[in-house]
Amino acid sequence: MSGLSTVMVIVAVVALVLVRQFRTQRLSSDRRWWLLPAILGFLAIKDGALLDAHHVAGSVALVVVELLVSVGIGIGWAVTTRVWSDERGDVWVKGTAATAGTWIGGMVARVGVVGLGLAWGIHLGTSTLMLGFAVSLLVRSGLLMLRAGSERSTYVGPAVQPVWEDMR
Numbered sequence: 001m002s003g004l005s006t007v008m009v010i011v012a013v014v015a016l017v018l019v020r021q022f023r024t025q026r027l028s029s030d031r032r033w034w035l036l037p038a039i040l041g042f043l044a045i046k047d048g049a050l051l052d053a054h055h056v057a058g059s060v061a062l063v064v065v066e067l068l069v070s071v072g073i074g075i076g077w078a079v080t081t082r083v084w085s086d087e088r089g090d091v092w093v094k095g096t097a098a099t100a101g102t103w104i105g106g107m108v109a110r111v112g113v114v115g116l117g118l119a120w121g122i123h124l125g126t127s128t129l130m131l132g133f134a135v136s137l138l139v140r141s142g143l144l145m146l147r148a149g150s151e152r153s154t155y156v157g158p159a160v161q162p163v164w165e166d167m168r
Helices: 003-021 035-047 056-080 097-119 126-154
Strands: 025-027 082-085 091-094
Touching: 003 035, 003 126, 025 126, 035 126, 056 097, 056 126, 082 126, 091 126, 097 126
Parallel strands: none
Antiparallel strands: 025 091, 082 091
16 A cells, blocks of 8 residues: 555544544444454555664564554543443443543654654654554454443343233
């Protein structure tokens, strides 16, 4: 994938994720929450442009730092997202102001990693950014599914009288 098309995919996915994170939505346990991050990760890796061919050791180190930062961002997104269940036991999520702060902090951290690479003369391609974003989404989604599972298990709904007891 060319650099321009990679950037366009990243921008489109970021816009989609931003809209979805700050809109109230119901979580479904049968949803394939891992699919979008897996597709993004595959596209980033298949490109083969993750590393700077002239600075392999340095670019490997920066990719590892980018992935660690991405895990932190994903954890931040998941922790700052509000999770609750309704009276039917459906689990709902919505990003908060702290989630927006995590987005801003994540962008600053990613710019810092790229800036550090440029200061060392190492060029990280857009594939690295796409892989990092995929990792952030995977961590966020996985943690939200874990939180949703515990939210479902702690929900105590209204007492329902069996129909056969009404027939007396």
